Amino acid sequence: MKQEDSKTVFIRDDQLQLLASYIVEGMNSSNTKDDEWISIEEVMKILGIRSRTTIAEMRWKGELKYSKLNRKTILYSRKSACEYISKNIRNRF
Numbered sequence: 001m002k003q004e005d006s007k008t009v010f011i012r013d014d015q016l017q018l019l020a021s022y023i024v025e026g027m028n029s030s031n032t033k034d035d036e037w038i039s040i041e042e043v044m045k046i047l048g049i050r051s052r053t054t055i056a057e058m059r060w061k062g063e064l065k066y067s068k069l070n071r072k073t074i075l076y077s078r079k080s081a082c083e084y085i086s087k088n089i090r091n092r093f
Helices: 013-027 040-047 052-060 078-087
Strands: 066-068 074-077
Touching: 013 078, 040 052, 040 074, 040 078, 052 074, 074 078
Parallel strands: none
Antiparallel strands: 066 074
16 A cells, blocks of 8 residues: 555544444345345454454354354354444443
8 A cells, every 4th residue: 555545534433333333234234134144254354353263252252143054164144243343332431
């Protein structure tokens, strides 16, 4: 990335919460099914997590719903990923 391509954006807490709610609403919109199952790559992208181990830990803690199809294939509930985002919104102070 070139230096001139980077920008810093400042946002108030209320604006951040509104943005987060729009993102979650978009993920839960009518064009996606509530019970849609997604791959680990997709759940990592939605949650902004780069580690498969972190996703596995979330699965073990019960923070993400999943379905294990066979020894290597695990699918995750899109709805549970969106609920995780909503549940973890924090106010500053």
